[in-house]
Amino acid sequence: MIRPYAARRERALPWCDPLEVLQAIGARDGTLGLFSGTGGRVLIAADPDAVRQIDEGAAAVTALLDDPAWAEGAVQLLAYDGGARPAAGPRPSVWPDLMAARYPAWLVFETSSRTLTAIGRGGDSDEAERALDQAEGWTRAASPRVAVEGPLSTSFDAEADEAAYRAAVADVVARIAAGELFQANIARAWTGELKPEADPLDVFLPLVRDSPAPYAAFWRLGERTLVSNSPELFLTLEPGGRIETRPIKGTRPRRADPAADQAEVEALAASAKDRAENLMIVDLMRNDLSRVCVPSSVRVERLFAPESYANVHHLVSTVSGSLSPGQGVGQVMAATFPPGSITGAPKHQALKVIAGHEPPRGPWCGSLLLREGEGTLTASVLIRTLAFEHRKGRWHWRTQAGAGIVADSDPAAESAEVLSKISAIKRALTGS
Numbered sequence: 135m136i137r138p139y140a141a142r143r144e145r146a147l148p149w150c151d152p153l154e155v156l157q158a159i160g161a162r163d164g165t166l167g168l169f170s171g172t173g174g175r176v177l178i179a180a181d182p183d184a185v186r187q188i189d190e191g192a193a194a195v196t197a198l199l200d201d202p203a204w205a206e207g208a209v210q211l212l213a214y215d216g217g218a219r220p221a222a223g224p225r226p227s228v229w230p231d232l233m234a235a236r237y238p239a240w241l242v243f244e245t246s247s248r249t250l251t252a253i254g255r256g257g258d259s260d261e262a263e264r265a266l267d268q269a270e271g272w273t274r275a276a277s278p279r280v281a282v283e284g285p286l287s288t289s290f291d292a293e294a295d296e297a298a299y300r301a302a303v304a305d306v307v308a309r310i311a312a313g314e315l316f317q318a319n320i321a322r323a324w325t326g327e328l329k330p331e332a333d334p335l336d337v338f339l340p341l342v343r344d345s346p347a348p349y350a351a352f353w354r355l356g357e358r359t360l361v362s363n364s365p366e367l368f369l370t371l372e373p374g375g376r377i378e379t380r381p382i383k384g385t386r387p388r389r390a391d392p393a394a395d396q397a398e399v400e401a402l403a404a405s406a407k408d409r410a411e412n413l414m415i416v417d418l419m420r421n422d423l424s425r426v427c428v429p430s431s432v433r434v435e436r437l438f439a440p441e442s443y444a445n446v447h448h449l450v451s452t453v454s455g456s457l458s459p460g461q462g463v464g465q466v467m468a469a470t471f472p473p474g475s476i477t478g479a480p481k482h483q484a485l486k487v488i489a490g491h492e493p494p495r496g497p498w499c500g501s502l503l504l505r506e507g508e509g510t511l512t513a514s515v516l517i518r519t520l521a522f523e524h525r526k527g528r529w530h531w532r533t534q535a536g537a538g539i540v541a542d543s544d545p546a547a548e549s550a551e552v553l554s555k556i557s558a559i560k561r562a563l564t565g566s
Contacts, residue, residue: 136184136203136236139255143262145269147250150276152176152243153339156352157279159272160335164235166209168504169342169350173246177504179207179237181268185355188232192216195232196464199503205463207255208236208505209353211360214495214516217471221482222489229496229521233355239265241272279339282332287531287563289326293493299552300545302491303537309487310541317414318478318487321495321536322552326563328529334359334522337531340562345444349514351502359522359529360497363558364514365443368473368501371466371511375457377427378435381415381475382515383538384408384449387554388442399440399447408449409438411538416451418474418481425469427455445558463503463511472499473515476536497521498534520559533559 156167159180168177184203188194195216198204215222216231238261240253250273254265299322306318328334338352341363349364367380386402389395402408416434423432432455441450457466476499478484498519504512520533535556537548560566 137257138202139206139238139257141256141259141262143254143259143266145252145254145266147241147252147270147273149248149250150273152178152241152245153342154276154278155241155272157335157339158275158277160279160352160354161333163354163356164237165352165354166235166237167338167352169346171346171348171350174348176243176245178241178243178272179239180272181239182235182237184236186232186234187230189227189230190216190219191231192220192468196468198232198234199464199467200462202508204234204236205505205508207238207240208234210234210503210505211353211497212467212471212501212503213497214472214500217500218477218485218489218495221485225489225494228494229358233358235355238262239269241269279335282329282336284329285564286328286332286336287326288329290560290564291325293323293325296549299549303539303543303545303548305491306487306539307541307543310539315483315487316479317411317538317540318484319476319499319536319538320488320491321499321534322556323493323532323534324556325530325532327531330528332529334361334520334529334531337361337520337562341558344562345558347443347518349502351514353502357524359524360502360516360519361522362502362514362516362519364516364518365441365448366475366515366517368513368515369466369470369511370513371457371463371509373507373509375509376454377423377457377466378452378454379419379423379470380450380452381412381419381473382448382450383412383415383475384438385537385551385555386447388445388447399442402447402449403438403440407540407542411540412438412449412451414479414540415474415538416453418479419453419470422470422474422481423453423455426458426461426466428458431456446554463505466511467501471501473501475538476515476517478538495534496532498532499536518555518559531563
């Protein structure tokens with residue numbers, strides 16, 4: 135049993151390139167990099183002092199999330215299938231329900247001001263100082279990684295063809311018409327393997343350079359590696375108990391011509407279908423938050439706000455509330471996970487419908503939780519994400535992209551939206 139950190143120290147360091155630091159230590163087991171888009175904060179850590187993995191254990195997951203020893207200097211990954219299992223029923227496990235690691239040494243890069251701070255934690259001040267020394271050592275090793283020539287992946291294979299996806303969309307539309315549900319997020323999946331000389335870090339680097347997202351993440355733990363370029367926040371929790379969620383629903387592709395690009399934004403903002411899709415998830419998240427918040431505190435702060443990213447435009451809404459006394463992170467996640475934006479409404483029925491059309495999702499559409507202190511949480515939705523597993527000397531990958539299906543969804547248009555969403559990942563893997 136591990137104990138909470140008792141000491142925390144900080145040290146200002148000379149500025150250096152966070153990507154070069156990540157490249158220098160990226161091969162270490164446990165290496166973590168969290169990047170907050172262009173000009174945002176970057177967090178880098180390695181060499182965890184505690185690691186946990188939980189398979190199919192909802193009570194154990196909640197207990198760890200509520201454990202004070204895992205509330206500071208830690209990351210936790212909740213796989214989609216662990217949260218979906220109560221509704222979807224028994225399914226093969228393709229990823230642990232929870233992976234967790236705790237780090238005594240961190241580097242915090244504030245790219246807008248070009249300031250760098252090392253953070254050290256430990257059981258006492260001496261341990262915290264040693265963690266600072268460790269973090270400072272990573273900056274001295276900073277160096278660019280030699281690029282792997284040519285495409286990184288030897289293949290980009292769809293698990294099911296486009297016709298099968300369109301048929302799945304049509305089936306969900308029929309179920310909606312029959313009154314079974316209002317919306318379900320249905321996804322396609324692609325798989326492949328990297329060339330022998332390539333590493334998941336080689337995939338992450340072009341993603342974060344060419345299309346940086348607010349919740350980009352690289353995490354290597356054992357024989358698994360997560361690469362995420364997610365634009366979507368699931369939940370934040372602040373020390374005073376304020377909780378916020380920002381569901382994304384509604385998508386249009388970016389255009390090279392500025393006028394055509396602005397036309398896509400305007401069409402998205404005016405789309406009755408996309409606004410209805412977004413509103414359903416806003417209502418779902420209001421309901422989820424009300425289970426752990428003071429009921430009168432839950433409110434919609436922003437509705438249908440267009441946001442633009444490197445490859446797509448999205449509609450984003452913001453819902454907030456005040457956490458009820460006695461509720462912790464474990465209870466919050468039990469009430470809200472998996473995220474409503476990638477399941478549907480009603481959520482329980484949507485989870486069943488998704489399970490009927492898709493194999494287990496693994497970490498995709500799960501959540502990566504950053505724990506910076508008791509009573510705080512930042513959790514992303516793991517879209518635009520690849521799951522890597524190292525088998526027989528090669529890195530094998532799987533990635534998915536989905537679309538929210540509603541009553542007037544057109545199968546061809548939903549298929550085109552999915553291909554737009556996966557385009558940046560495909561480019562990073564294949565160069566095209």
